[in-house]
Amino acid sequence: MHDRLAPSMEAQYSSKDRIIDAVLGLWEDVGGTGLSVRTIARAADVPVSSLYYHFGSLEQLFVIAQDHARLSAAAWRDRHLHGLQGARLDAMAFAPVFAALVDDWACAQRRLAFAWREGQQLAVRDPGFQEGAMRWTHMWVDMWREIGAHFGLEDSGALTARLFDSESFLHMINWRRMVDRAGLDEFARGWTAWLCGRAIPDAPFRDFARAQAQREFPALPERDETAGRIAAAAAAIVSRKGAGSMTHRAVAAEAGLTLGVVSHKFRTSADLMRAAFDSLYLGNVPATGSAVAPVVDDHWSLGDLVQLLQRSAASAGPEELTIVVARDPSYRHFAAQLRYLRGRTSGRYLQAFLGPDHPISELEAALFSGFLAGQIRAQLAAPGYQSPDRVHQELEQLLALIARRVVSP
Incomplete structure (x- = not known):
């Protein structure tokens, strides 16, 4: 029989546990930028x-808290893998599994989901955290390879991991729960159809959500030239250094500009933060259907797209915006637009690769956008793992799968 720990040892264990738990809670509630020792201790x-x-x-402490979160995520993964033990199913049956896991991770495992995102943001700001970010990436790739093996889709594990990264992030944003869940099912069926070379199904819930998002596009405040300049500067700081680094000074x-001018235009930190996210939002989700994109012509190549993704990975602004909208109810008026008004630019790239004789659907544009967003996030957090050659290979693999549905009868 083991001896009971002495009271002092129990207290040490308890306080260490409480500190890690406090970090995870703060990552979920307020985010990691600007967290201080005193805030965590309190x-x-x-x-x-x-x-x-x-x-x-x-x-x-952040390294150990990330390790703790990743071990908890691995236990979550193992529980679901155990549930599929012995199963050998048709490939199209993969769709409900993907949707169920995205939903469970983003909703039921919300604290761990935020911890993963904070780990990615830490890696963007400090290369010392990139090794931890790569461990998250490896874990998800391995998980989707193992799950895919039950459906004959193990070779697509890395591709699905990119989409899981993107879609589970957006699914943390709550717009209308029933529509969001139904739209996720449609998204999963579309992805599975791509992997299997099948025709893309209709997506009526996503069509409805997209139409609502266009009608409900939030009216952003009109600002004079100076205020617009300040908002753009605030957005630039958030993109480079995170929201916690944005101060009036x-x-x-x-x-x-002078500190006095900035303080006159935006009196509080909350006003300034709102201006920054308004600016980021306009850059991320254009209000019209004419999103600005590089010219895509007959000379457009995968190499051009890889370079574009690398340039996009230089800015963490969209990640900061998404995580704030997921966390803070006061920004929920951006929810539908971030979730459903995507794919306009990515759809152009996909159409260029498939050719004008094979028109793509809105769902396919959103799928390609989600895959590219996962690629960008992987490069942001773990550039040593997601090299340009690897990105090129994964794009080639995905386009080859999509082309099968183009030529199939």
Whole structure:
């Protein structure tokens, strides 16, 4: 029989656990940028000295909290893999499994879902966290290969991992729960049809959601030239350094204005943050159907698309916007647009590769947009893993699968 831990050892274990739990809770509730030792200690109800005693530094605490979250995610993965043990199913049966796992991860495992996103953001801001981000990436690729093997789709594991990254992120944004869930089912059926070389099914719920998003496009405030300049500067800081780095003084320096001018136009930090996200939103989801995109002509190639993805990975602004809308109810007026007004630009790229004789649907444009967004996020967080050659190979593989549905009767 094992001896019971001494009270002092139990207290140490308990306080360490509470600190990790506090970090996970803060990542879910307020995000990681700007988190301080004192904030975490207060949330954990422990003295500041306890944090340094157990972890040595704030950075090491974040590393250990990420490890803890990833182990919990691996346990979640293993439970679902066990549920498929012994199953050998038709490939088209993959769709409800993909949708169910995206939904469960984004909703029932919300704290872990936010921890993953914070891990990606940490890796963008500090290369020291990129190894942890790569471990997340490897875990998801391995999971979707193992799940895919039950449906004869194991060779598409990396492709599905990219889409899972993107779709599970957007599914953290709650617009209308029933429509979101039904639209996710349609999305999963479309992806599975691509993997199987089948015709793309209709998506009436997504069509409805897209029409509503266009009608409900939020009216953003009109700003004079100076206010617009300040909003653009705030958005640039958020894109490069994260929301926690955006202060009135930093924005003034970025915009080339005095602190007094910035404070006059945007009196509070909340006003300035709203302006930053308004600017990011307009850059991410154009209000009209004419999104600005590079010219796609007969000379457009996969190499051009890979370079475009690399340039897009230089900005973390869209990631900051998405995670804020997922976390903060006051930004929910952006929800439908972020979820359903996507694919306009990506659809042009896909159409160029397939040719004018094979028109693509709105669902296919959204699928390709989701896949490319997953690629961008992988490059942002783990550039050493998602090299240009790997991106090129995965794009080639996906386009070859899509082409099968183009030539099939």
